[in-house]
Amino acid sequence: MIRLLFLLPILLCFAWYCFLRTNGVPIKKGKKGFLYILAFSTFVLGFFALMIQVTHQA
Template sequence: MFRLLFLLPVVLCLGWWWFLKTNDIPLKQGRKGFIYILIFSVFVLGFFTLMVYVTNSKL
């Protein structure tokens, strides 16, 4: 599962893009949502990386 975490921001950004397109919202107006998605994804990836480091798990 850990090696598939790179898909998290891709799937969330695609979902956000689809939401914007279906509601006729321009991408420029929805830019803040993409930034929030990327920040959230970095936080999640950092947390799991820290947990692997703390527990000395070998993937």
């Protein structure tokens, strides 16, 4: 499951792009949304990486 987390930002950005196109919003105006998606995805991936390190038993 963890190995598939790289798909999270790809799918969210694609969904955001589809939302912008459907509502006729230019990509330049929706740029902030892409940044939020990337920041959120980085946080989630970092959290899971940290949890793997914390719970890893030698």
